[in-house]
Amino acid sequence: MADDCVYRTAITRLDVSDEQRALLEETISEWKRGCQIATDLAWNRCQAKSDVQSLAYDPLREQTDLGSQHAILATHQAAEAITGCIERRSRGEKASTPRFTAPTVTYDSRTLTLFDDETVSLSTTENRIRCPLVLPEDDDGFQWRFLDSERWEVTESTLTADGDDYFLHLGFRRPKSNNQPNTAEDGTVLGVDLGVENIAVTSTARFFSGRELHHTLSEFEKTRAGLQRTGTRSAHRTLEQASGRQLRTVRDEMHRVSKGIVTEAVRYECDRIVFEDLTHIRKRTDDAWGHRWAYRKLYQFVEYKAERHGIAVEQVDPADTSKRCGECGFVTDANRPTRDRFECRACETEANADYNAAKNIGLRYVRRGQQSSRRTGDGQLALKSGTVTPNSGFTAYPDGFEAEFTDKRRCGTTPPTPSDAGCWSHRRS
Numbered sequence: 001m002a003d004d005c006v007y008r009t010a011i012t013r014l015d016v017s018d019e020q021r022a023l024l025e026e027t028i029s030e031w032k033r034g035c036q037i038a039t040d041l042a043w044n045r046c047q048a049k050s051d052v053q054s055l056a057y058d059p060l061r062e063q064t065d066l067g068s069q070h071a072i073l074a075t076h077q078a079a080e081a082i083t084g085c086i087e088r089r090s091r092g093e094k095a096s097t098p099r100f101t102a103p104t105v106t107y108d109s110r111t112l113t114l115f116d117d118e119t120v121s122l123s124t125t126e127n128r129i130r131c132p133l134v135l136p137e138d139d140d141g142f143q144w145r146f147l148d149s150e151r152w153e154v155t156e157s158t159l160t161a162d163g164d165d166y167f168l169h170l171g172f173r174r175p176k177s178n179n180q181p182n183t184a185e186d187g188t189v190l191g192v193d194l195g196v197e198n199i200a201v202t203s204t205a206r207f208f209s210g211r212e213l214h215h216t217l218s219e220f221e222k223t224r225a226g227l228q229r230t231g232t233r234s235a236h237r238t239l240e241q242a243s244g245r246q247l248r249t250v251r252d253e254m255h256r257v258s259k260g261i262v263t264e265a266v267r268y269e270c271d272r273i274v275f276e277d278l279t280h281i282r283k284r285t286d287d288a289w290g291h292r293w294a295y296r297k298l299y300q301f302v303e304y305k306a307e308r309h310g311i312a313v314e315q316v317d318p319a320d321t322s323k324r325c326g327e328c329g330f331v332t333d334a335n336r337p338t339r340d341r342f343e344c345r346a347c348e349t350e351a352n353a354d355y356n357a358a359k360n361i362g363l364r365y366v367r368r369g370q371q372s373s374r375r376t377g378d379g380q381l382a383l384k385s386g387t388v389t390p391n392s393g394f395t396a397y398p399d400g401f402e403a404e405f406t407d408k409r410r411c412g413t414t415p416p417t418p419s420d421a422g423c424w425s426h427r428r429s
């Protein structure tokens with residue numbers, strides 16, 4: 001695990017001929033078989049990459065059509081999968097023997113070469129093939145960001161099949177500026193807005209409705225207020241029973257929402273989940289005790305669920321985040337004609353108000369990193385359609401990224417660090 005590097009993944013579709021498609025299909029199939037053979041050999045015997053490699057390399061060369069480097073990579077993949085299983089079990093989670101079913105194959109700098117003419121050459125079970133990358137029309141951002149840059153080098157990458165289409169998840173890395181520990185400056189941030197109508201909305205436009213919860217909590221608060229006025233011993237007992245039941249419902253709901261938020265952060269390869277400062281939330285919820293309790297629970301649940309994925313959870317001052325335009329930065333009360341709508345007076349951006357706030361909360365954190373004295377910032381905010389940084393602007397995910405999100409994370413190949421879903425930069429200068 002090279003913690004002294006910043007990782008980015010750029011996803012691009014490949015333009016492949018029928019012949020190349022057949023070769024890639026065959027390579028993926030042999031790769032899955034190879035990983036499985038290596039895993040079955042090493043299971044209960046070893047888990048270190050070097051051990052699995054020396055145990056399984058020869059059998060892989062004999063039993064599959066994988067080339068030498070792909071055979072080595074397959075043994076490493078097996079080692080990672082086994083290690084992942086053992087770790088999950090040590091945490092008391094269920095983990096069955098790894099099965100390699102995802103239509104993917106791993107590449108490294110020996111098996112993949114990127115060329116300046118926007119083509120890539122890939123090792124297959126037979127010859128190397130060379131095919132064009134299908135870049136978005138405005139591809140100068142991509143060139144600028146990774147290919148033409150001395151700073152970024154290609155690292156482990158993954159080829160994924162989706163029907164007849166092939167997507168390359170190009171891994172890039174560069175050394176961290178002045179060897180700081182992983183900070184906001186170098187990460188992808190998921191902003192989260194908390195509210196009543198929507199209990200949570202992420203900067204990637206995932207909405208968690210708060211209607212049910214609001215109903216439960218209102219009932220609870222009514223019961224609570226009524227019984228407290230009564231003040232008798234039996235009223236207390238009734239309160240305890242009622243609160244036990246209702247708070248359990250809220251707790252379950254907060255578990256569900258926290259899981260959703262963390263899943264969203266993992267899916268968009270975020271390093272940080274950023275909430276507004278919880279002490280400020282009181283103002284927006286009319287001092288409702290139940291809601292504040294719910295938000296505190298939610299925050300705690302997100303924090304401990306995120307930790308398992310190496311994702312940090314932070315809070316920022318939410319001042320103006322509800323009336324600032326997430327697109328142009330213009331701030332005025334008039335940007336919020338109703339509680340639900342956001343309509344920027346300056347740039348005419350219209351959005352759901354909570355979604356706009358979620359973007360602002362995330363951006364505030366990213367900007368904080370960029371305004372630090374070191375100015376080493378390479379942080380970005382995860383949006384549904386791409387990422388955004390304060391300096392270089394919006395970066396769209398290429399077509400197909402959305403489809404990719406529906407795939408299960410490939411077994412045993414989490415990136416070396418929580419990496420960032422950085423893609424093509426469409427610079428708005």
Ligand SMILES: [Zn+2]
Nearest residue numbers: 325328344347
């Ligand atoms: Zn605006």
